[in-house]
Amino acid sequence: xxxxxxxxxxxxxxxxxxxxxxxxxxxxxxxxxxxxxxxxxxxxxxxxxxxxxxxxxxxxxxxxxxxxxxxxxxxxxxxxxxxxxxxxxxxxxxxxxxxxxxxxxxxxxxxxxxxxxxxxxxxxxxxxxxxxxxxxxxxxxxxxxxxxxxxxxxxxxxxxxxxxxxxxxxxxxxxxxxxxxxxxxxxxxxxxxxxxxxxxxxxxxxxxxxxxxxxxxxxxxxx
Amino acid sequence: xxxxxxxxxxxxxxxxxxxxxxxxxxxxxxxxxxxxxxxxxxxxxxxxxxxxxxxxxxxxxxxxxxxxxxxxxxxxxxxxxxxxxxxxxxxxxxxxxxxxxxxxxxxxxxxxxxxxxxxxxxxxxxxxxxxxxxxxxxxxxxxxxxxxxxxxxxxxxxxxxxxxxxxxxxxxxxxxxxxxxxxxxxxxxxxxxxxxxxxxxxxxxxxxxxxxxxxxxxxxxxx
Numbered sequence: 001x002x003x004x005x006x007x008x009x010x011x012x013x014x015x016x017x018x019x020x021x022x023x024x025x026x027x028x029x030x031x032x033x034x035x036x037x038x039x040x041x042x043x044x045x046x047x048x049x050x051x052x053x054x055x056x057x058x059x060x061x062x063x064x065x066x067x068x069x070x071x072x073x074x075x076x077x078x079x080x081x082x083x084x085x086x087x088x089x090x091x092x093x094x095x096x097x098x099x100x101x102x103x104x105x106x107x108x109x110x111x112x113x114x115x116x117x118x119x120x121x122x123x124x125x126x127x128x129x130x131x132x133x134x135x136x137x138x139x140x141x142x143x144x145x146x147x148x149x150x151x152x153x154x155x156x157x158x159x160x161x162x163x164x165x166x167x168x169x170x171x172x173x174x175x176x177x178x179x180x181x182x183x184x185x186x187x188x189x190x191x192x193x194x195x196x197x198x199x200x201x202x203x204x205x206x207x208x209x210x211x212x213x214x215x216x217x218x219x220x221x222x223x
Numbered sequence: 224x225x226x227x228x229x230x231x232x233x234x235x236x237x238x239x240x241x242x243x244x245x246x247x248x249x250x251x252x253x254x255x256x257x258x259x260x261x262x263x264x265x266x267x268x269x270x271x272x273x274x275x276x277x278x279x280x281x282x283x284x285x286x287x288x289x290x291x292x293x294x295x296x297x298x299x300x301x302x303x304x305x306x307x308x309x310x311x312x313x314x315x316x317x318x319x320x321x322x323x324x325x326x327x328x329x330x331x332x333x334x335x336x337x338x339x340x341x342x343x344x345x346x347x348x349x350x351x352x353x354x355x356x357x358x359x360x361x362x363x364x365x366x367x368x369x370x371x372x373x374x375x376x377x378x379x380x381x382x383x384x385x386x387x388x389x390x391x392x393x394x395x396x397x398x399x400x401x402x403x404x405x406x407x408x409x410x411x412x413x414x415x416x417x418x419x420x421x422x423x424x425x426x427x428x429x430x431x432x433x434x435x436x437x438x439x440x441x442x443x444x445x446x
Binding site: 040069124125141152 | 294
C-alpha cells in the first residue's frame with residue numbers, strides 16, 4: 001500500500017512538473033511575471049494583493065488567480081479593485097496544481113505585467129507543487145507565532161521571499177520578527193525578507209520594488 | 224491516473240477508519256475521553272492545551288499527543304506544564320493518521336482522564352482522518368478572519384465544537400465572532416461554540432465544563 005501510494009504521488013508530481021514548465025515558458029514568452037503566494041489561512045494573502053493593486057494602479061497591470069476549497073469570495077474582493085481575477089475552487093483538494101492554472105491561463109490578457117496566484121490557505125501541501133511561477137512568496141503573519149518556519153520547513157525552503165505580515169499587530173503580540181526571519185534563513189539562506197502591514201503600509205514599497213525588479217530581470221532575459 | 228489515485232485514497236481512509244475504531248474502543252474501555260484539535264498553524268492549539276493543563280491541575284489528569292511536521296517544540300511546552308506528552312513528527316505529511324496514534328497509545332498511562340491530540344496545523348487535510356477521538360474541536364483565531372468557515376467547510380462539518388480563540392485581540396481586528404459562528408452553524412447546526420482567550424481567560428470555564436460533561440457522559444456509557 002505504501003509503495004503504491006508513493007509511486008502514485010511521484011507520478012502526479014512528475015505530471016505537475018511538466019505542466020508547470022509549460023506555464024513558465026508561456027509566461028516568460030509573454031513577459032509576465034508569475035508570483036505564487038503560499039501561507040496558512042488568514043495570513044493576509046488577499047489583503048496583500050488588494051494593497052498591491054492599489055500601489056501598482058496606473059503603472060503595472062495585474063491579474064489574479066485565486067485558489068480556495070470553496071467560495072468565490074477572494075476573486076470578488078480582487079475584482080472590486082478593478083483587477084481581473086479567476087477563482088479556482090478545488091472542492092476539497094488542499095493545494096493548487098499546475099494543470100488547474102493551465103486551464104485558465106489562456107484567458108489571461110496578453111498585456112498583463114504580473115500574474116499573481118493565491119494558493120489554498122495551507123502551509124503544508126502547496127509547497128510541493130510548482131505552478132510555473134517565477135517568484136514564490138511565503139507569508140507568515142505575526143499572530144501565527146515566530147516558531148513556525150522550523151515546524152513547516154518545506155514552505156520556507158521552496159520560497160524566494162518571506163513576507164512577515166500584519167506588523168501593525170506587533171505591539172499586542174509576543175511575535176519577534178527577527179527570530180522568525182532568522183529561523184527561516186537557517187532553512188534557506190537566500191530568502192529575501194520583508195516585514196509589511198497592509199494597514200499601516202509598512203514595507204509595501206520595498207516588496208513592490210522587489211517584484212518590479214524581478215519583472216525587469218525576466219524581460220531582459222536575465223531571469 | 225485519477226481513478227487509481229482515488230482508489231488508493233479510499234483504501235487508505237478505510238484502513239484509517241479501522242485503526243480509529245480500535246483506538247476509540249480502547250479509550251472508551253479505559254474511560255479516557257479522546258479530544259482531537261484541528262486548526263490552521265498558529266491558531267492557539269498548544270496555548271489552549273497549556274491553559275487547560277493549568278485549569279485541570281489537581282482535578283483531572285491529562286496526556287497529550289502532539290503532531291507536527293518537524294520539531295519537538297510543542298511536546299516540550301506541554302511537558303513543562305507537568306503533563307505527559309508524545310511528539311509525532313510526520314516528516315512532511317499534512318495530517319495525523321490513526322495508525323500513528325495507535326503506535327503511541329500503549330504508553331499512555333491508564334489513570335488518565337483526557338487524551339488530547341493536537342493535529343498538524345492545517346485546516347484542510349486533518350478533517351478527513353478520524354483518529355479515534357470522541358470529541359473534535361476546530362479552532363479559529365480572530366486574526367484569521369471571520370470568512371473562513373465557508374472557505375474550509377469540511378473542518379467545521381467534521382467538528383463537534385468550534386473554539387473561537389484569541390478574543391483578547393478583538394479590539395484590534397475586524398473579526399466578528401457572531402458572523403464566524405453563524406457561518407459555521409450554517410455548515411453544521413449542532414456545533415457548540417466557545418469564544419475564548421488563553422490570555423484573559425475568557426470562555427475557558429465554559430469549554431472546560433463542556434469537556435468534563437463529555438467525560439462524564441462517556442463514563443456513564445451514554446457516549
